[in-house]
Amino acid sequence: MPKKEDSKGITVKKEEDMPNWYSQVILKAELADYTPIKGCMVIRPYGYAIWQYIMDFFNGRLKRLKVQNAYFPMFIPESFFKKEAEHAKGFKPEVAWIQNKDEDSNERLALRPTSETIMYFFYAKWIRSYRDLPYRINQWCNIVRWEVSDVKLFLRSREFLWQEGHCVYETEEECRTETLMFLEEYRRVAEELLSIPVIMGMKTAREKFAGAKSTYTIEAFMPDGKSLQLGTSHELGQGFAKAFDIQFLGKDEQKHFPWQNSWGISTRLIGACVMMHSDNKGLVLPPRIASIKVVIVPIFYEKDKELILNACMDIKKSLKIETELDDREGYTPGWKFNDWELKGVPIRLELGPKDLEKNQVVLVRRDTGEKQSVKILELTKRVDEVLNAIQENLFFKAKKVLDDNIVETHIWEEFKEFIRQKKLVKTVFCGDIICEEQIKEETGGATSRCIPFNSEKPKDSCVHCGKKALYEVYFSKNY
Amino acid sequence: MPKKEDSKGITVKKEEDMPNWYSQVILKAELADYTPIKGCMVIRPYGYAIWQYIMDFFNGRLKRLKVQNAYFPMFIPESFFKKEAEHAKGFKPEVAWIQNKDEDSNERLALRPTSETIMYFFYAKWIRSYRDLPYRINQWCNIVRWEVSDVKLFLRSREFLWQEGHCVYETEEECRTETLMFLEEYRRVAEELLSIPVIMGMKTAREKFAGAKSTYTIEAFMPDGKSLQLGTSHELGQGFAKAFDIQFLGKDEQKHFPWQNSWGISTRLIGACVMMHSDNKGLVLPPRIASIKVVIVPIFYEKDKELILNACMDIKKSLKIETELDDREGYTPGWKFNDWELKGVPIRLELGPKDLEKNQVVLVRRDTGEKQSVKILELTKRVDEVLNAIQENLFFKAKKVLDDNIVETHIWEEFKEFIRQKKLVKTVFCGDIICEEQIKEETGGATSRCIPFNSEKPKDSCVHCGKKALYEVYFSKNY
Numbered sequence: 038m039p040k041k042e043d044s045k046g047i048t049v050k051k052e053e054d055m056p057n058w059y060s061q062v063i064l065k066a067e068l069a070d071y072t073p074i075k076g077c078m079v080i081r082p083y084g085y086a087i088w089q090y091i092m093d094f095f096n097g098r099l100k101r102l103k104v105q106n107a108y109f110p111m112f113i114p115e116s117f118f119k120k121e122a123e124h125a126k127g128f129k130p131e132v133a134w135i136q137n138k139d140e141d142s143n144e145r146l147a148l149r150p151t152s153e154t155i156m157y158f159f160y161a162k163w164i165r166s167y168r169d170l171p172y173r174i175n176q177w178c179n180i181v182r183w184e185v186s187d188v189k190l191f192l193r194s195r196e197f198l199w200q201e202g203h204c205v206y207e208t209e210e211e212c213r214t215e216t217l218m219f220l221e222e223y224r225r226v227a228e229e230l231l232s233i234p235v236i237m238g239m240k241t242a243r244e245k246f247a248g249a250k251s252t253y254t255i256e257a258f259m260p261d262g263k264s265l266q267l268g269t270s271h272e273l274g275q276g277f278a279k280a281f282d283i284q285f286l287g288k289d290e291q292k293h294f295p296w297q298n299s300w301g302i303s304t305r306l307i308g309a310c311v312m313m314h315s316d317n318k319g320l321v322l323p324p325r326i327a328s329i330k331v332v333i334v335p336i337f338y339e340k341d342k343e344l345i346l347n348a349c350m351d352i353k354k355s356l357k358i359e360t361e362l363d364d365r366e367g368y369t370p371g372w373k374f375n376d377w378e379l380k381g382v383p384i385r386l387e388l389g390p391k392d393l394e395k396n397q398v399v400l401v402r403r404d405t406g407e408k409q410s411v412k413i414l415e416l417t418k419r420v421d422e423v424l425n426a427i428q429e430n431l432f433f434k435a436k437k438v439l440d441d442n443i444v445e446t447h448i449w450e451e452f453k454e455f456i457r458q459k460k461l462v463k464t465v466f467c468g469d470i471i472c473e474e475q476i477k478e479e480t481g482g483a484t485s486r487c488i489p490f491n492s493e494k495p496k497d498s499c500v501h502c503g504k505k506a507l508y509e510v511y512f513s514k515n516y
Numbered sequence: 517m518p519k520k521e522d523s524k525g526i527t528v529k530k531e532e533d534m535p536n537w538y539s540q541v542i543l544k545a546e547l548a549d550y551t552p553i554k555g556c557m558v559i560r561p562y563g564y565a566i567w568q569y570i571m572d573f574f575n576g577r578l579k580r581l582k583v584q585n586a587y588f589p590m591f592i593p594e595s596f597f598k599k600e601a602e603h604a605k606g607f608k609p610e611v612a613w614i615q616n617k618d619e620d621s622n623e624r625l626a627l628r629p630t631s632e633t634i635m636y637f638f639y640a641k642w643i644r645s646y647r648d649l650p651y652r653i654n655q656w657c658n659i660v661r662w663e664v665s666d667v668k669l670f671l672r673s674r675e676f677l678w679q680e681g682h683c684v685y686e687t688e689e690e691c692r693t694e695t696l697m698f699l700e701e702y703r704r705v706a707e708e709l710l711s712i713p714v715i716m717g718m719k720t721a722r723e724k725f726a727g728a729k730s731t732y733t734i735e736a737f738m739p740d741g742k743s744l745q746l747g748t749s750h751e752l753g754q755g756f757a758k759a760f761d762i763q764f765l766g767k768d769e770q771k772h773f774p775w776q777n778s779w780g781i782s783t784r785l786i787g788a789c790v791m792m793h794s795d796n797k798g799l800v801l802p803p804r805i806a807s808i809k810v811v812i813v814p815i816f817y818e819k820d821k822e823l824i825l826n827a828c829m830d831i832k833k834s835l836k837i838e839t840e841l842d843d844r845e846g847y848t849p850g851w852k853f854n855d856w857e858l859k860g861v862p863i864r865l866e867l868g869p870k871d872l873e874k875n876q877v878v879l880v881r882r883d884t885g886e887k888q889s890v891k892i893l894e895l896t897k898r899v900d901e902v903l904n905a906i907q908e909n910l911f912f913k914a915k916k917v918l919d920d921n922i923v924e925t926h927i928w929e930e931f932k933e934f935i936r937q938k939k940l941v942k943t944v945f946c947g948d949i950i951c952e953e954q955i956k957e958e959t960g961g962a963t964s965r966c967i968p969f970n971s972e973k974p975k976d977s978c979v980h981c982g983k984k985a986l987y988e989v990y991f992s993k994n995y
Contacts, residue, residue, distance in 0.1 A: 105561035
């Protein structure tokens, strides 16, 4: 029989060894696991439930925005890849190929690292007239990028799950407006669903998507001083349309190339959420993505057992949300407390004979550990309030981490020092790819995160090369 | 401007050229399309919406049955495949492999044709004690089976979408009970959601899943006289548990091998639905899977335009279900009728000035073409009733096709004649794999569909070889 000493708690501290802590939280909360297949991970039910919340939330938004789901082949002929030169070049190193078993075909097939090329082949066939525009399609699928073989659970793996939206417009303006609109939708997913505050902006030339005119991004800042790109939205211009010959008959009865965008978020969001909110007791989940929102732990001696368990069942029934009653035999209440804290359940309710006598329960918040007695009659309302409070508190705690770590300098020596201190450094930058490459080298890995939307035209010159600065840019280490 | 003569209607008759008719319905209703990648198809939004209904319905059931969704790697090491000998042999010809780019690894990776082996590898790690059982996991994913290169839209393609459930139990009895329970769930999907009646039963030795002890199936019968297997549920016994060393500590404190099942349905269901219900005007969708349940077509001369359109918009708002108002300019009402019939929308409402004067609309059923005038005040209720009536009517029409085509004989010459007549033939059979092989050859392709659950112990000898008959079996041509 497991006792308190068998507790499978986290054995390292977040502030001391973040990578090990992160991996322990995910493994021990049973969100995911490593695999014997290099670079791959498996998403366990408790982790997949988070992805399901993200899918449901985002599908709801897509429906409103008139984006329709579809499914395209995972196999992309090599010739499709080559059609858009920059795109082909950008993805080349990380494409996995299958051995084609057909005797009459010697073209290799790629496993999709992203689906622009395969989707736009069909768009050229399906889109005929301005009446078909805007044309908005989304796909939920698995993606293969043959990157480094050491997996970082949820953050970097050779296969992962994502959604990719691909839209087509009559005008450049409409295309840009919606490219930014989808980025704003990503901000909502991050901030409203996952309680992760983000900085929004545009990527520099070095960091933009292969084949895009402009890439926009939402960037989160992790407690260990590294940024994490959470979602991107690309203005593709007319490059792919020309490469794939997508044309529409305009109102002017002439043929035109349309304007396109694409945008994606992935299971990486789950990793961001774990890293941002969890603590040394284990997982902390924002209530909106917690598949168990409340756990009831009964506390009794044998003589009160039936009474207490019945009361717990009544409470479970009365709560209209996902509630678990932990009536497992052979475990102490203390062991159960630890176990559910490890699992990140937002609210724990404890009910013992003395509580029941007073018609109340003890409510414990996972995020703060705060305890309060609540009258059973008021419980539904109180649980609701506390869940909202936790959702908000997690956001504001994370926002404080972000705000406290933003520093600004236009001086190179200070810049390097801030990067050493693992800050998110706002500076001024020339925009040059080679200059950015040098900054990365000379700082041991700092890259540009984004040009913030509210950026002002700089007066100082580039922090690194001293040439004319084009814009304000955030730099930091990153995942 | 498209006129009636541009109508993109179906140009062949279902009863004359089923394969061509089937393909036209799918292409013209924009459910799916062919691709330049051999053996692959693309699912367009209007077709994917049907899959979404199936996923939502089935996910709802899974939740009740305490089955949890997860996601396992698509890549399966060759050594995993080899662990269960029969399984490996059965799937060998249709596995696609990727070229492993890692220098330090020379093991090929399969793209999952099914996930038993990769999932059970983890089960061996995760399952410890009887407390973990029953262990029920489901996965929605893409599957790759490198079969013939000519795709049959939704029915046969090298990549398709499916769900696969994989459960683990303490006892054989519990395992069998749930194997049949999941088959019953599949019957519900087919009959209640898709209006497709099925026969349920067990597969013969020749037709069972590679690695299973027993395979159970739901079989539909298509209007062209071929059966279509819609879903299977496999009792795996302890074979995989032993191959992958899945063991649990029992209540007796001893280690035991558990009992397992697996079960799956795929996007093939969409094809079955199209083939079963559609007609020479195009698609016919059961209301429960129609993403547009009602279409309103306004009929007016210019002077009444605003009045009629406003009334239509009011009707659209008042209906609480998925309703489309076809206010496209430049198309005649007749052209629109054809277009929506092609798309299979269950109910069409027509509203012209004379209807409006009488506060009524004309309601037209897609399945029967039947027209009725309905008072606008009674419309919500009437639409609901008619949608239910269509759902039922489609089921009973299909049930009649099934019932009318079932024949029974124990005489070989009659059996062959029935197969020539494309019937679903109930007969008595010895169960021998070679005998079944011979029946297939001598009839030009008839295979056993299933041993029905209500089967009686036969008194006559095997219809083909004359040896002792073991059970009643359905035979027919099949997809």
